[in-house]
Amino acid sequence: MNTKNNSQILILSALMAALTCIATMIIKVPTPALGYIHFGDGMVLLSGILLGPVYGSLAAGIGSLFADILSGYAGFAPATLIIKAFAALLGGYIYHGICRHTLRQNNRILGVIAGGLGAGAIVVTGYYLFSAFILGMGVKAALIDIPFNLVQTVFAILGASLLLPVLDKVPVVRKVIYKRS
Numbered sequence: 001m002n003t004k005n006n007s008q009i010l011i012l013s014a015l016m017a018a019l020t021c022i023a024t025m026i027i028k029v030p031t032p033a034l035g036y037i038h039f040g041d042g043m044v045l046l047s048g049i050l051l052g053p054v055y056g057s058l059a060a061g062i063g064s065l066f067a068d069i070l071s072g073y074a075g076f077a078p079a080t081l082i083i084k085a086f087a088a089l090l091g092g093y094i095y096h097g098i099c100r101h102t103l104r105q106n107n108r109i110l111g112v113i114a115g116g117l118g119a120g121a122i123v124v125t126g127y128y129l130f131s132a133f134i135l136g137m138g139v140k141a142a143l144i145d146i147p148f149n150l151v152q153t154v155f156a157i158l159g160a161s162l163l164l165p166v167l168d169k170v171p172v173v174r175k176v177i178y179k180r181s
Helices: 003-026 040-070 074-099 105-134 141-167 171-180
Strands: none
Touching (some): 003 171, 040 171
């Protein structure tokens, strides 16, 4: 990869991290287990789809980490970094696995849905384990947040499904996504 492409990917990664942070912070609905529902997971999924495993994971994890720190959830920030990075990684891998041979619209939508479900499984499991064992809520009490994380997964899939066709019209994004598909 040449210097211009490296610069474009780094800039797009920083942009996705910032958008993830903003989307996470803009509307927050608190949940009973001290977390919150937000729109940032759509950007987490898009980071994995657009940027691939390394840059997508970093953008998703760092953007989500900063959202937690800036929103007063610093205690969640280390777990969020890891959980969201792995969610972007798995979501992107699943998306690209489905879309590997063609980028027809129906395959892309299926890819976003399947990738979102995979990423959501990471988020639900990761925060459950964090709440149960690190926060010390216990295995039964931590179950209370699972439905809220599932709702967030649905919003992530919807958001990514709506934004991907829009971002696909941006020339530098098209260049990056088609190189990685």
